Amino acid sequence: MLPEKKGITSASKLPTAxxxxxxxxxxxxxxxxxxxFKKIWLAERCGGRSNDILGxxxxxxxxxxYLMNLxxxxxxxxxxxxxxxxxxxxxxxxxxxMNWSLVIPPIQLRQTFSSVVEQFYELIxxxxxxxxxxxxxxxxxxxxxxxxxxxxxxxxxxxxxx
Numbered sequence: 644m645l646p647e648k649k650g651i652t653s654a655s656k657l658p659t660a661x662x663x664x665x666x667x668x669x670x671x672x673x674x675x676x677x678x679x680f681k682k683i684w685l686a687e688r689c690g691g692r693s694n695d696i697l698g699x700x701x702x703x704x705x706x707x708x709y710l711m712n713l714x715x716x717x718x719x720x721x722x723x724x725x726x727x728x729x730x731x732x733x734x735x736x737x738x739x740x741m742n743w744s745l746v747i748p749p750i751q752l753r754q755t756f757s758s759v760v761e762q763f764y765e766l767i768x769x770x771x772x773x774x775x776x777x778x779x780x781x782x783x784x785x786x787x788x789x790x791x792x793x794x795x796x797x798x799x800x801x802x803x804x805x
Contacts, residue, residue, distance in 0.1 A: 644674045644682035644696070648715055650771065651684050663691035664698060669707045671699040671714055678723035685711050687768060697735070703750060708764060709759035712744055715731045 664671060666686050674682035676695045692698060701707040721740050727741035787793035
């Protein structure tokens with residue numbers, strides 16, 4: 644999982660455990676190790692998670708994004724950090740996390756909120772993909788521009804095509 648609420652990346656190594664907890668689209672995954680890194684992801688597909696990743700599921704699928712926004716708050720991560728156990732590699736206290744107080748408005752309001760922000764959540768993976776393409780383009784063009792191998796005008800044309 645990536646810090647600062649930036650989602651996930653491919654695992655560098657797979658867990659050696661015989662079994663892992665499953666997750667499915669719409670589950671909210673939060674890293675329970677070093678909560679101050681603020682690692683959270685709204686699952687877009689099925690998969691498996693390590694025991695150091697907490698899985699949350701909204702009681703009503705139509706209010707998942709309301710829950711995601713609650714758990715994405717810096718206040719939640721500060722609470723996890725404040726109540727964590729351990730110094731070198733602190734872990735969130737699951738009992739304390741379950742006791743975090745939050746406001747639960749009527750379901751109609753949670754559903755309305757979720758439906759309004761849904762369009763933004765749909766843009767996140769698309770924007771991340773586009774950002775990756777732009778980073779790759781920059782990393783390809785910049786050394787060539789700096790070395791003089793590629794004239795600025797030609798680089799501008801290549802950038803417009805992308």
